[in-house]
Amino acid sequence: MKLTLVILALVGCVAAFSVPTQKVKVADKDFLEKQKFLFEIFYRVEDPLMFEEWIKIGQKYTFDKTQYETFDFYMEKFWESYKLGALLPKGEFFGALVKTHHKQAYGLFNFFYYAKDWETFVRNVAWARIHVNEGMFVYALTLAVIHKPEFEGLILPQIYEIFPQYFFNSKFVYEAEKFDYEVFSKYIMYEKEYNDILYKDYSEFSDNFYFYTKDWKTWQWYKMMGLDQEWYVEDKYFLRENYAEFAKDPKYVEAMKGFQRFYMPVDYTRDIEFFNEESKLSYFTEDLGWNAYWYYLNMDYAFFLNGKQFGLDKDRRGEFWIYNVQQILARYYQERLTNGYGDIPEFFWYKQIEYGYDPQLIYYNGIGYSYRKNYYDFYTYGNFEMYSQIQNFFTRVYKSLESGFYKTADGQVIDLHKPEAVKFIGNYLQGNADTFDKYFFNYYYLLAHMYFADVDYSDVEVFPNVFLNFETMLRDPFFYTFYKKFTDVFYNFKYFLKPYTKSDLFYDGITIKDVTVSKLVTYYDIVDFDVTNLLNDKMTFVDGEFVWDKALLARQARLNHKPFEFDFTIESKVAQKGVVRVFLGPKFDEFGRVIPLEYNRKNFVQIDSFVYPFVAGSNTIKRSSKEFTWTAEDRITYSELYKYVMLASEGKYDFPLDISEPHNAFPDRLVLPKGWEHGFPMQFYFFVSPFAEEYEQFSNFDYTYSSGVGSGTRFVDSKPFGYPFDREIDEYTFFVPNGYFKDVKVYYVDTFAKYFEKKYEHFGTFDYSIEY
Template sequence: MKLTLVLLALVGCVAAFSVPTTHNVKVADKEFLEKQKFLLEIVYRCEDPLMFEEYIKLGHKFVVDKSMYSMFTHEMEKFYESYKMGALLPKGEFFGALVKTHHKQAYGLFNFFYYAKNFEIFKQNVAWARMQVNEGMFIYALTLAVIHKPEFEGLALPMIYEIFPQYFFNSKFVYEAEKFDYDVWSKYIMYEKEYKDILYKDVSEFHDNFYFYTKDWKTWQWWKMMGLGEHWYVEDKYFLRENIATYNKDPKYVDIMKGMTKFYMPVDYTRDISFFNHETQMSYFTEDLGWNSFWYYLNLDYAFFLDGKQFGLEKDRRGEFWIYNVQQILARYYQERLSNGLGEIPEYFWYKQLEFGYDPQLIYYNGVGFSYRKNYFEYETYGNFEMLSQIQHFFERINNVLDSGYYKTADGVVIDLHKPEAVKFIGNYLQGNVDTYDKYFFNYYYVLSHMYFADVEYFDMDVFPHVFLNFETMMRDPFFYTFYKKFADVFYKFKYNLTPYTHEDLHFEDIHIKEVTVSKLVTYFDIVDFDTTNLLNDKMTFVDGKFVWDKTLMARQARLNHQPFEFEFNIDCKTAQKGVVRIFLGPKFDEYGRIIPLKYNAQNFVQIDSFVYPFVAGHNTIKRTSKEFTWTAEDRITYTELYKYVMLAHEGTYDFPLDMTEPHNAFPDRLVLPRGWEHGMPMQFYFFVSPYSEEYEQFSNFDYTYSSGVGSGTRFVDSKPFGYPFDRNVDEYSYFVSNGLFKDVKIYFVDHFAKYFEKKYANFGMFDYSVEY
């Protein structure tokens, strides 16, 4: 939303919208700011006891009067009954959103939040739950309510990696953060400089490209060449992110950050990892915070257990949208694999060993480490056979249904699976959501599959932490892509049975794409600061009852990014009319250098942009930059900064715009391109223009400047199938039309960190803020 980079959707979704170049942004009123302030404070260090006296008093009583709710559901009754019996998941225990027993309790708590008749009831229940309910369950239910409760439109919680950094940063970092004490540390680092590390004294000694150290060499110690130690350090400089210049130009921003003590610590998944199989080299991508949080918010926006009609999710084509996201995630992952010399995503067979293991290096906030999987692990040997049988039966059933070509529901409705509109049935089935036609058979298989791979029994309550049990952690594991490939295979099988588009179907005779010029595509690793203040090991300070936020903890991390790039379209149009421009990016060759035929390669294309354009009769020149992609977002404002802005507005000295923060469900702009190669990785774009003839108007029922429009039914660019025109089995000839164009390109990776390993860095021992990435 910030800088009109509004809304969503996913890596390559037609669900992007074209945002007008000018718009009026609303300013928050006092009531809105009170609500926003409450939400930001109630989740502050949520694994610690609540310290705000106002909320402690408010949360002494749980509201169970049914007249205070617009609806009192069965799940609410069960939740309250569990609370009275002391059967809720205890505080401090691991919460898994995909553990069946945990899920039922979380759903009941969500209903208490969602159906509250007014904000006062909601606020009281939230304050109560903050003190009484398991921390993970509380955040999950609260986030769902803030996203879906209509009257909360525009309100924002901190990003999930700011609320629970433990889900995103390795245990070494978390341990360092939780034991950090500035007074002790400042003395320790003084002694270390004096006695322990020769780098502080002599940087000139080289031998065979290695530095001499008095301590053991670790690959992440390259940070020291940039002035960063292996422990926390203090620096009175600005936070690092790609759009920080925008904020530094704002006098109010400079004012609110005065007096803020900033602590930093390097943490780098591109180096500080254990390489015990070849999949580990992808950790910079699979463990990226933006990549994982995108999947988390997608599965909260279209939660499988929320009724489609009630929450408007049917209007958004929730099942089709979900499975298309899965397909696009796999395509984007495959592109990154090619960048690393890897090939197809490995297949998973129930009866074979899983070759590659995974150690997440995560630790839950209660001190228990996440489970790991050794290499050549056999799920069939160690898992629950009954549960495995149910999951296998699910895939067998859907494949048999697709082979037969039709499905007959329990109430006698026959669905023709060879028609494009049947994608709604397939999508709902694969997600296992409540809109599935045959609820008796389809429900809960999705939950059971994740429980099986995390070694959780049907009725387990006490569960060991496992990445497969929460949406925000599962994409870290390479097995996620292997298992979800089974979902995509079902989706491809459905597509295979659809009649392919003919040349006439795709040809738009009024449009002729003469040429598209693409600027140079360059990727690199840059450095960013993530707000981990919720790990702060320090007492909270209150002055006259007002919370003083004067310290922040930042995790400084290298991550994949790309330089801005630009398209220039030269298009002839016979008559003035609107058209929809779609841009796809796909590989050219496989890992062996062989050209991939379009018939098989279509599933590897990621849609990076789509927009509506008013063509004039004659020649049209369109310039569009990567910064204009409407489904992506730059780095979001941090938790600390957002709170400072809200408090400034709450005091009446600042007009708080409702588009202050980027949308929670936007895809990271920096991950649009795969890493590529130093000498250039061959890729290809496909540009396609189709007629615009839709009955609804985008954003007609929600304000796009501060809402993501979930459940609106008008958030997508048009009503074409997601992935159009690659949404069916491909006849390559049909895609060579005047309104379509393939363009060969190369993606170049530039290593900006190389100079820190050579004798070319003049400012040794100082962090280089002047670097232009």
């Protein structure tokens, strides 16, 4: 984790320009034992548990109520379901948004969360690893580790390392599970294939054309770089942008000595079948970091957790969640524009969905994910009762917003035309446990996802569908279409709030004179993702200790950008603190027309914010994209972390608690849209507002290794998320000296062109000089 707090949100509104220096803590023996247990219990989770120590501990479940801080209804029902054989069987698809699955997972989570001590927790976890459905186990345990205060600082493998099947296409998964690292029998087969097909000689027809391109696939550029078989051993290093930080560390070299790495190139599903024009965006919608961000946001602010009990209400959970939805849609729209597409398609209750989606994923039990054909009609094929319920939820809230108030079942009247009502609207839209009328609004969100995945109220065994789990739903273009309904409600609420006046926005004494932005450049680089959990081999133990001596890695191209910088020139009449916010938005629509600001405000993504102590006079501020404290670089892999833990357990290494980027930070590489080779026009908006807060930021959590979820002191100020773009805009009053627009262009550089154009001088050798 960065030494400055990673703010863990697509909104940059909670970042700080600087934080007080704080010494990073080093893990003690007790912490390392806990960390080792978690890493081992997640290892190849779909396979039987092979660690003898945990097998022995997991033989008995702790049902003694005195061993728990509380023992609630969900725990009772979970235990009854187990005794009756009614739990979701192992090997079946688990959907976090399937009602029957959710209730069981909630009970299991409570058994983990309310355990009074570590021994009870370990016994329950080991038992569940042996007896409970794998997907449910991972979901419940991840929630418990994130939210249980005693576990602060413990690191879990990323969700794409635990279940690679959720993130990589079935072709890759099949190949990975068949992989035998000791027998390279495929080498000769692939050598022949590429000699016969890729390297056909057409010199008799042309002096300059030697490559067969009729069936060309994007992944074939690997072959141009010397990867002449699918599986291979490489003695260089893990590919990621921040690898140098580790490679220079002698302790890292010691930890990884003798460690074997096996790689396989993998592409996005767009290269297998071009399902419709939306498939062109799969490099973005199927990005692992993009999908993992949404997953962890919904784990941090799980809809069924009580806000007061878990402190989530302190973080303005509902408002924060719906603003993240709005920012995700805005970022997706920016990517659509760079590909020549326009607005996100609207969702109509009685209209066909034009764009289908085939995820080409396979669950670990071998069953493929459901797909949706083009021009699919949800209304005709769905459960009409459930459909009407979902529609009724939206109808009810629209009517409430129009009337301006809502009267709850217990007689409470809520004024919905006041700014503070945003918490009620946010909670309603998430369908969370804090919603203002549980009788009408609780769980509608869950039902909506069940409906679109064709799951009935009481279904237990269901077909895999991307809409039933947070880590897969952003892959589907329909996600963005349906979630526009959520933001439409949010904008409807904001419509009834008066636009900010000039006096509201004006910061006396502050004038932004100029902001210089360095060149914005995007490109594709390649990265290795740890998919060791797919390995189909025996496990080796020496003196009872697991020997983790090999890793399986998926090597994939992904969107990235070069670091860029801002140079601010800001004048201040007096010495004072201010909050600087930075937004990035489009300037033109898909037809090249300027988008009016009153509409375009919805398309701005807040990429940074920080507190700055202005001095009287001129202030020159340099700010690099590397300093964005809400983003994360590439994370250290599961395999590497385990090696570090074992080295520390032997007393040979001081394991720092900030060794890994936080689980829920937004990928730095996705801050900018892809852009165009000749420059995609966009605009920055910079805004400075007064800093005046009653609480001290980071005051009740250690920012070096904690994200502070539920602390109430994560945010730099109490302004609405997205301020000042959060309300309707009156252009006659919006422009103030402390706000500044800057036109820019985003340039895309094709780093792979040299391989296709035969300009790579080291043909047959992997190019480690490619941009990182």
